[in-house]
Amino acid sequence: MEYTDEQLIERYQNGDQSALVTLTTRYFDTIYRYTYRFARDRAATEDIVQDTFIKVWKSIARFDKSMKVKPWLYRIAHNTAIDYLRKKKMISFSSMEGEQFEETIADEAVGTMEQAIAAEERAVLTQKIESLPTHYKEVLLLRAEESLTFEEISIALSKPLNTIKSLYRRALLLLQK
Amino acid sequence: MNQKPLFSLTEVSTPSGLLERVLLAIEHKQRMARLWRIRISVAISAASLAALIPASTALANSFALSHFTSYLSLLGDSAALTYWKEISVSILESLPAATLTMTIALVGVLLWSMRMAIRSISTNTTQLQHA
Incomplete structure (x- = not known):
């Protein structure tokens, strides 16, 4: 069982x-x-x-x-x-400090991964994601690879829900550059 | 509700044997924690038992000096029943409260620590049998 x-x-x-x-x-x-x-x-x-x-x-x-x-x-x-x-000083303190996100950010469409996948090969995508600043990378990985909901990510990272959505959206924008 | 992964990155394979090493590490920590609990509970039991010897001697001396038994013996006297309230108060007042409280507390600690030791040893034995 x-x-x-x-x-x-x-x-x-x-x-x-x-x-x-x-x-x-x-x-x-x-x-x-x-x-x-x-x-x-x-x-x-x-x-x-x-x-x-x-x-x-x-x-x-x-x-x-x-x-x-x-x-x-x-x-x-x-x-x-x-x-x-x-x-171990493998990450810098500044990479952990996120930008200050407004709590009342509008619930815009968070975008899709298909545009990124269409544009990048898997290995290049991996490298790009792994080189993102930590606060973007952790949200992106939990959402897109580990399939957590935004609410679950909010719990896991102890950050407000709108902050998580903002980070995710901005991470996608960074990937598309 | 969880959704399917939106993409797959380059695969990350878990090294073989790592899961077993981690489970062994957890088991080791659990065993150390159980042994610590056994040591601490046995030490507390021994200390409370050692403290109980002078405490019970002090309690016996306190009772002897307090005339408690004298007042208690009055209860058997039918004539004293008229003054049962006063006698009862005298009995209570003559109790050596401090030494009695301390002795009862030590007995409580001894029983609690012995119970903890027995449970810890029993759990440890069960875990060793399952290992």
């Missing part, structure tokens, strides 16, 4: 150790892929992924059942990656 993410958390909290193994296995590849897009270094990614899932284990007893598991996992991965990369 396949359990949902929330059921696995509950089972672990009730003493089923194998539930954590199942949850880790389920999200391992996606968390690795997401982390690698930032670190772009295999050794760093392995360290970050290990730290991420250790933090998942440490936090699981306090997991807020009103939240969804997927954005919670990405939040831990995101914060772990940022902390690690800052310590």
